[in-house]
Amino acid sequence: MILRYELPQQARDKIKLTENERIYYAVPIDINDEGNWCSDSYLVVTTLKVYVISGDRIKSFEIKELKKATAQAGVGNGILVVDHNGTEMILANYSAKHLSRYAYVARGINILISGRFEEVESNEYEKICPKCGHVIPGTKECPHCSENGRFFGGFVRLVRTYKMDFLGVFMMMVVIAIMTLLSPEVQKRLINNVLKKDGEMKTAMLYLGIMFACSIGIVIMNVLKSNASARLGSKISSDLRLQLFEKYQKLPLSFINERRPGELLNRITEDTKYISGFMADIFCNLFAILFIFIWDVIFMLILNVKLALMTLILVPIVAVLMVRFQKTIGRIYHLQFKKNDDVASDLQDVLSGMRVVKSYGNEEAESSRFKHLSDGLSLIQKRNDRYWAFTDLVISALMGMGLVIVVYFGGRDVFGQKMSAGELYQFVAYTLLLFQYVGWLDRLPRDFSRLTSCLDRIYDILGQDVKEEDPKALTDLDIKGEITFDHATFGYKSYQPVLSDINAVIKPGEMIGIVGASGTGKSTLINLLMRLYETDDGRILVDGVDMKNISRNSYHSQLGVVLQETFLFSGTIIDNIRFSRPDATIDEIIRAAKLANAHDFVSKLPDGYNTYVGEKGYTLSGGERQRIAIARAILTDPKILILDEATASLDTESEFMIQTALDRLTNGKTTFAIAHRLSTLKNADRIMVIDGHSIAEIGTHSELLNNKGIYYNLFTAQTR
Amino acid sequence: MSENNTINMYEKKAEEMTATHMITAEAVFEKTEGGFLSLEYDGKHYDRIKVVRLFPFSDANRYISVREHDGNSEIGIIEDLGQMSEKTQKLIEHQLNLCYFTPVISKIFKIKDEYGYAYFHVMTDKGECKFAINMGSNAVTKLSDTRLIINDVDENRFEIRDVDKLSMKERRMLDLFL
Numbered sequence: 001m002i003l004r005y006e007l008p009q010q011a012r013d014k015i016k017l018t019e020n021e022r023i024y025y026a027v028p029i030d031i032n033d034e035g036n037w038c039s040d041s042y043l044v045v046t047t048l049k050v051y052v053i054s055g056d057r058i059k060s061f062e063i064k065e066l067k068k069a070t071a072q073a074g075v076g077n078g079i080l081v082v083d084h085n086g087t088e089m090i091l092a093n094y095s096a097k098h099l100s101r102y103a104y105v106a107r108g109i110n111i112l113i114s115g116r117f118e119e120v121e122s123n124e125y126e127k128i129c130p131k132c133g134h135v136i137p138g139t140k141e142c143p144h145c146s147e148n149g150r151f152f153g154g155f156v157r158l159v160r161t162y163k164m165d166f167l168g169v170f171m172m173m174v175v176i177a178i179m180t181l182l183s184p185e186v187q188k189r190l191i192n193n194v195l196k197k198d199g200e201m202k203t204a205m206l207y208l209g210i211m212f213a214c215s216i217g218i219v220i221m222n223v224l225k226s227n228a229s230a231r232l233g234s235k236i237s238s239d240l241r242l243q244l245f246e247k248y249q250k251l252p253l254s255f256i257n258e259r260r261p262g263e264l265l266n267r268i269t270e271d272t273k274y275i276s277g278f279m280a281d282i283f284c285n286l287f288a289i290l291f292i293f294i295w296d297v298i299f300m301l302i303l304n305v306k307l308a309l310m311t312l313i314l315v316p317i318v319a320v321l322m323v324r325f326q327k328t329i330g331r332i333y334h335l336q337f338k339k340n341d342d343v344a345s346d347l348q349d350v351l352s353g354m355r356v357v358k359s360y361g362n363e364e365a366e367s368s369r370f371k372h373l374s375d376g377l378s379l380i381q382k383r384n385d386r387y388w389a390f391t392d393l394v395i396s397a398l399m400g401m402g403l404v405i406v407v408y409f410g411g412r413d414v415f416g417q418k419m420s421a422g423e424l425y426q427f428v429a430y431t432l433l434l435f436q437y438v439g440w441l442d443r444l445p446r447d448f449s450r451l452t453s454c455l456d457r458i459y460d461i462l463g464q465d466v467k468e469e470d471p472k473a474l475t476d477l478d479i480k481g482e483i484t485f486d487h488a489t490f491g492y493k494s495y496q497p498v499l500s501d502i503n504a505v506i507k508p509g510e511m512i513g514i515v516g517a518s519g520t521g522k523s524t525l526i527n528l529l530m531r532l533y534e535t536d537d538g539r540i541l542v543d544g545v546d547m548k549n550i551s552r553n554s555y556h557s558q559l560g561v562v563l564q565e566t567f568l569f570s571g572t573i574i575d576n577i578r579f580s581r582p583d584a585t586i587d588e589i590i591r592a593a594k595l596a597n598a599h600d601f602v603s604k605l606p607d608g609y610n611t612y613v614g615e616k617g618y619t620l621s622g623g624e625r626q627r628i629a630i631a632r633a634i635l636t637d638p639k640i641l642i643l644d645e646a647t648a649s650l651d652t653e654s655e656f657m658i659q660t661a662l663d664r665l666t667n668g669k670t671t672f673a674i675a676h677r678l679s680t681l682k683n684a685d686r687i688m689v690i691d692g693h694s695i696a697e698i699g700t701h702s703e704l705l706n707n708k709g710i711y712y713n714l715f716t717a718q719t720r
Numbered sequence: 721m722s723e724n725n726t727i728n729m730y731e732k733k734a735e736e737m738t739a740t741h742m743i744t745a746e747a748v749f750e751k752t753e754g755g756f757l758s759l760e761y762d763g764k765h766y767d768r769i770k771v772v773r774l775f776p777f778s779d780a781n782r783y784i785s786v787r788e789h790d791g792n793s794e795i796g797i798i799e800d801l802g803q804m805s806e807k808t809q810k811l812i813e814h815q816l817n818l819c820y821f822t823p824v825i826s827k828i829f830k831i832k833d834e835y836g837y838a839y840f841h842v843m844t845d846k847g848e849c850k851f852a853i854n855m856g857s858n859a860v861t862k863l864s865d866t867r868l869i870i871n872d873v874d875e876n877r878f879e880i881r882d883v884d885k886l887s888m889k890e891r892r893m894l895d896l897f898l
Contacts, residue, residue: 035821074818075776076877079819331895713729
């Protein structure tokens, strides 16, 4: 994302940079004071000052007079607010287009305020190409502007990877094209040499035999070619799917978070599906048809130039009409799909909310609403079908006209002895062949560009740089369990910090209870500890070593996690317990299950430890799943333990079972436990209260009670 | 004893949240140096307040909630902005413009669709502009049969108040999204 735009000369003249002043950020302000769009305003941040330029006016603020900058998001816009000598001031108003840009700039200003000179950089992509104004479909470079993304770029790359397979399919297509073009020639000879000359049965049989062989050959070759190209398609898509999946696992979670979840899923499912579909339906005919088309025209010209030109005049007319019709048809059918969607979603709404509808006696109102939608759909359907029939008629009529022209003028030539009857027949066959593929050719550019944009998106992900960890810089650490938060700051979205400036030292073996209202960042803190994300600013140290410098394997093997909702993979119970340590022996697993109070309920299951659980398997209750998760955690004998609402939403009995299991687990380990019910934190050595993105209070239970702060209020409210 | 006090405090807070205060013309809004609004109401002074539309679509200028700066507690509701003094109206409208930005489309010059995205060139009440929407997603929300909200790829919002008021040609261009 661009944080330093090129300023127009007029704006540049206004800023008089002093010697050791340099422009850090320059971003447009696109809404003016009256709340209208504007294009002549900029916010410029330099080493020393913040400038607000709007047209001729310029305001400037010394960085050292500022305390804090925040980018506040509104509805469809946002404002940049700074604290200038204790007064909060609005510096800029901008549309949603610049929301995240300003968040980075605000962060950059804050870094300058704190006396550091690092420059903030954004890894997010631009959504609209600043050069050509086209939407960039989720890739780093604009496919319209960048050279390697241009049109066939992705396709060429694909062909290069699967050279031999493509060559095979290509050869088959050439053979088919030759055979298709050959059969009218044979037919001509049949007419000229046999029918017109009272030819012998033998020659007739010969020609018929060749024709028959040709048709059979075409069918066989077609089957072979379709097979080969479908196979190639699924090979390509499965290769790409696999590569994508592997890449996803390597990419940092922050990359995944910057994108909508559906988008990433679509790369694997939809984009690769399109590619295999394209190979099977379009590519397999591509060269065959192009080949046929070109030679078809050449043969027609050879046979009869005059006639050919007359027919070919019709081709552009038919082509233009078809393009027109197809556009309209695309449009009106799109409309029909939308209406269809409306009906389906309304139906779904009403059916799933049937109890509410019935209990309020609203059946009639719902019925009439549904009728309205359904009528709308049927009206459009009727209209569309009529249109469809009409276009079909027009196109067929035009093609028919072409044939009439050919037969009329060609017939005259035949009678005038300028052309043989067989040649006329051949010509008619070529004309039909030509019209057959005109419509198909028109679709080609669109299908191709869709394919390339699919490929671009996939290659974009595959080409993503993964920060390869330097194995030399990483250490394997035997963790004792001291954790230090050193100015740790983090946010999922660039413009919304979730945790800022967290500072704390946790002693080895200490149990920390984490308390706070929902949405304050408790789970985020834990995500950081689990190393799912990396801090934006500041550090987290484990035994004095920066977490980023500990090798992932070593760290994760000493970390245990029990979350609120335990996810069991499809597989048996033993597989699920073993998940944390694949080399665990059966004895160890049983011991872990016993410690987790899971052994007894597992013994009661008919299939014991071999019980199949997961999405389609045996359903375990919440408490049972939780105990499996605890067994999983016990198995690794972790040094650091994370419990995220491990006992929430359980009934009292299973809560007791789990609590005792947890007590065994946490004994002597550095533990972080999030809880809403404070009673579950009675064993905690210290309590950390998170509020307003940072640690509001930290201390022992009694310290915090004496403090009479947030914890005290929570505690009294809960123990009432 | 002190525990009881806390409980009473919570109860009082909960009770207070149920009360609705109407802000009338007596309240004094002032623009602060930084461009925000301060309020003098019911004998209390608020350095910086926040205004929120309760019915941004159906009643943009009625039922405006005036809240403390952090947005957590409501000071009161302005039932009808039109009933306030002209100066107050201006101040509040300006403040609303800072938190809401939904240009209303008055004229469509061109819509071009290309490879799954539609490029709009329109005139709005905030000036002329161009934007692009993703045709695959639900970029167009229907508030009613004739009223549309369009979300562009940058998450900007645009509104079409009444589709029927557009010309035949403009409507045909829009057809794809209705």
